[in-house]
Amino acid sequence: MELPNRQLLRPDYRSGYLDLIFRYILSLLPKPGKLFNHSNDSITMSSTTPPDLSLSTPSKEYPLPAMSETEEEAATAQHPEATDRREKTTHLNFMRQALAMAERALDTNETPVGCVFVHKGAVIGRGMNATNRSYNGTRHAEFMAISSILSEPAPVSPPAPDGCGPDGAGDRHALGGEARGRGKKYSPDVLMECDLYVTVEPCIMCASLLRQVGVRRVFFGAGNEKFGGTGGVLNVHRGNGKIVLDESGADGGRRREESDYEVSGGWLRDEAILMLQRFYMQENDRAPEPKARGKKGVVLAGVEVDVEVDLPDPVRDDEDDDLSDGGHGTES
Amino acid sequence: MNPKDTSQHTPKEIDSKLALRLVTGRLVPLKTTLEISARYSVVNVYIAAVFPTQKASAALNLAGKLVPNDGGLNLQHLSRFAKYAELPETIRTSISSTQPPESPFLEHNAKYFIVGSTVAIAEQDLIEALSSVLDRVLVYTAPVPLLAPTSQEQATLWTSKYWRTTFNKNHSFGPHPHLLSKGEEEIREDVAKWMNLAAEVARESNKTGSGEELGVVVIGRWNGIARPIAVAGDGRWLDWPREGYGNVTAHAALRAIGMVAEGLRRKEESEQTQGTIEEGIFQDQPYGVIEKELYRPSEGSDGYLCHNLEIYCTHEPCVMCSMAIVHSRFGKVVFGQRMPKTGGLCADGDLGHGLFWRKELNWTLHAWHWEFDAVGPGADFDGNA
Numbered sequence: 001m002e003l004p005n006r007q008l009l010r011p012d013y014r015s016g017y018l019d020l021i022f023r024y025i026l027s028l029l030p031k032p033g034k035l036f037n038h039s040n041d042s043i044t045m046s047s048t049t050p051p052d053l054s055l056s057t058p059s060k061e062y063p064l065p066a067m068s069e070t071e072e073e074a075a076t077a078q079h080p081e082a083t084d085r086r087e088k089t090t091h092l093n094f095m096r097q098a099l100a101m102a103e104r105a106l107d108t109n110e111t112p113v114g115c116v117f118v119h120k121g122a123v124i125g126r127g128m129n130a131t132n133r134s135y136n137g138t139r140h141a142e143f144m145a146i147s148s149i150l151s152e153p154a155p156v157s158p159p160a161p162d163g164c165g166p167d168g169a170g171d172r173h174a175l176g177g178e179a180r181g182r183g184k185k186y187s188p189d190v191l192m193e194c195d196l197y198v199t200v201e202p203c204i205m206c207a208s209l210l211r212q213v214g215v216r217r218v219f220f221g222a223g224n225e226k227f228g229g230t231g232g233v234l235n236v237h238r239g240n241g242k243i244v245l246d247e248s249g250a251d252g253g254r255r256r257e258e259s260d261y262e263v264s265g266g267w268l269r270d271e272a273i274l275m276l277q278r279f280y281m282q283e284n285d286r287a288p289e290p291k292a293r294g295k296k297g298v299v300l301a302g303v304e305v306d307v308e309v310d311l312p313d314p315v316r317d318d319e320d321d322d323l324s325d326g327g328h329g330t331e332s
Numbered sequence: 333m334n335p336k337d338t339s340q341h342t343p344k345e346i347d348s349k350l351a352l353r354l355v356t357g358r359l360v361p362l363k364t365t366l367e368i369s370a371r372y373s374v375v376n377v378y379i380a381a382v383f384p385t386q387k388a389s390a391a392l393n394l395a396g397k398l399v400p401n402d403g404g405l406n407l408q409h410l411s412r413f414a415k416y417a418e419l420p421e422t423i424r425t426s427i428s429s430t431q432p433p434e435s436p437f438l439e440h441n442a443k444y445f446i447v448g449s450t451v452a453i454a455e456q457d458l459i460e461a462l463s464s465v466l467d468r469v470l471v472y473t474a475p476v477p478l479l480a481p482t483s484q485e486q487a488t489l490w491t492s493k494y495w496r497t498t499f500n501k502n503h504s505f506g507p508h509p510h511l512l513s514k515g516e517e518e519i520r521e522d523v524a525k526w527m528n529l530a531a532e533v534a535r536e537s538n539k540t541g542s543g544e545e546l547g548v549v550v551i552g553r554w555n556g557i558a559r560p561i562a563v564a565g566d567g568r569w570l571d572w573p574r575e576g577y578g579n580v581t582a583h584a585a586l587r588a589i590g591m592v593a594e595g596l597r598r599k600e601e602s603e604q605t606q607g608t609i610e611e612g613i614f615q616d617q618p619y620g621v622i623e624k625e626l627y628r629p630s631e632g633s634d635g636y637l638c639h640n641l642e643i644y645c646t647h648e649p650c651v652m653c654s655m656a657i658v659h660s661r662f663g664k665v666v667f668g669q670r671m672p673k674t675g676g677l678c679a680d681g682d683l684g685h686g687l688f689w690r691k692e693l694n695w696t697l698h699a700w701h702w703e704f705d706a707v708g709p710g711a712d713f714d715g716n717a
């Protein structure tokens with residue numbers, strides 16, 4: 001059966017992300033009950049609350065990230081806990097590189113999600129979503145980055161000065177040239193010493209991939225309540241997402257498992273979401289026959305944003321009926 | 333063999349070609365997370381006796397004021413009133429032990445009703461309030477099912493255990509039963525064939541050392557005729573150091589999805605415009621003899637991922653592959669061996685993810701466990717399938 005328009009059906013995170021964007025826009029609007037409450041209102045864009053540095057389960061309410069760098073420096077000078085500040089700057093720096101990958105995805109008409117893998121303080125692999133280019137809905141940024149780390153020859157100059165690079169003498173992560181026939185590469189266990197910085201929370205599939213390759217820590221920007229595998233929907237990073245109920249029926253504690261990894265969310269979350277938003281707006285310009293919905297736009301931070309933009313509709317269960325012969329999409 | 337010839341093969345020829353060892357079995361639809369969780373949750377409510385019974389509506393009105401909306405619970409699956417004779421035996425026993433034998437509360441027709449959640453009001457306050465409309469007050473606390481039952485059998489069981497429970501067949505906890513059985517009819521006739529083919533390609537993978545004894549078959553079904561599009565064995569040890577978990581991106585399901593995608597790409601992009609896709613560590617090319625022979629990328633799907641295709645797996649796919657199947661919009665999944673520790677599809681395994689049908693996700697599909705009549709392939713495999 002010929003589908004009406006491939007543009008409407010792209011293999012990406014679309015529906016989940018649209019939801020995320022709308023929720024984000026709504027969160028920026030003043031809440032009716034709070035109009036006269038000027039203190040501590042959480043709708044401001046730049047918050048003085050530093051992101052949570054503890055590598056625990058991300059809460060549903062992700063902290064607002066991102067002071068500007070000058071703000072950050074000022075804050076660092078004022079606050080004695082400079083180590084934390086320096087660490088924070090490092091994380092933000094890597095996350096900006098992940099955002100740069102997302103930007104590249106945007107330029108090539110892919111859902112803008114990007115990531116970098118960091119080994120001993122240096123980026124050894126980058127990835128961006130490639131689901132459209134590959135016609136494969138599983139080619140998420142994390143897969144692409146891991147593939148590039150393990151298949152392409154590592155840089156000639158070792159990324160770290162301590163002999164851990166692929167060309168370092170006696171490096172246990174370097175595979176012999178004969179093994180893969182294309183020069184020296186990282187061996188798979190390098191990933192066990194890597195931290196991942198990704199602009200959007202890894203989906204359930206990627207969260208499981210990261211667990212199976214043994215990644216050490218994950219920092220992400222925006223959470224994803226539709227697909228997220230590290231807090232959004234499941235907690236794959238802890239016990240493979242298994243829920244252990246204690247006697248009261250609450251999700252009780254569990255022992256740490258070997259493949260568990262630490263997760264921290266909310267890093268440059270707003271930037272990650274705005275990137276996704278740009279993608280949908282850009283799509284909108286190309287849409288062949290936009291459906292007029294006639295809702296007025298809202299002014300958001302000086303930029304007019306049409307909340308009801310004529311985005312291609314996300315593939316939702318209740319719409320799949322049109323696309324499938326005898327499909328079973330309508331039942332949910 | 334000339335690839336053009338293979339596309340002409342009928343399913344019958346595939347059978348004879350591969351000399352499939354036919355193992356039979358039966359399809360068991362998977363339970364969803366909702367069906368599993370609905371089964372276990374109970375909540376404590378107050379239950380009050382009504383005496384005299386004529387005061388029932390007055391007592392009910394009062395309860396509605398004291399505990400609005402049942403204290404935030406949705407108890408539509410429970411009858412509001414029940415007669416003494418309809419109460420579970422354990423509760424009848426405990427009531428009769430506190431009442432004199434001639435008590436009106438022990439009469440066959442004595443009325444009892446659910447007041448609401450115990451969280452909403454203190455028992456003493458409730459008793460005092462009820463004394464204003466009833467001549468004699470009896471209140472007890474009991475657990476009742478929090479969520480609606482998912483079958484008539486469950487409703488009957490709960491009625492005997494907790495309180496009169498009704499089953500509403502329109503309430504959805506999973507795939508619509510009619511569509512599910514229609515889907516099962518569609519695949520019933522040839523499921524054994526595809527499961528055996530999956531087992532065959534799994535054996536090949538294991539024999540050549542390219543992977544563990546795991547395999548999948550992707551089927552397209554048009555006008556009732558099913559054809560394999562891609563067949564893939566596990567490829568985790570292909571071109572990979574033999575340690576750790578192997579190449580995680582070369583699990584059989586991911587390989588098969590990659591093969592279908594590659595077919596789509598070739599079909600959609602003419603040779604001039606075709607970009608190059610770096611292979612990286614992905615093993616999306618057919619490798620073994622069976623894989624090569626049965627790879628028909630041009631059959632493709634309807635042009636969008638693996639939309640409404642069917643995937644038959646020797647083992648329950650791991651969490652990653654289960655979610656990949658959801659991302660790829662398959663219509664049906666069938667697997668042989670359950671993998672309670674690592675599988676992502678079952679809602680009643682150790683993990684309990686039930687990824688084939690979860691309301692949060694933007695795609696749901698029908699899923700069956702294929703219970704082999706004999707021991708299935710790779711029965712001792714213990715990792716991530």
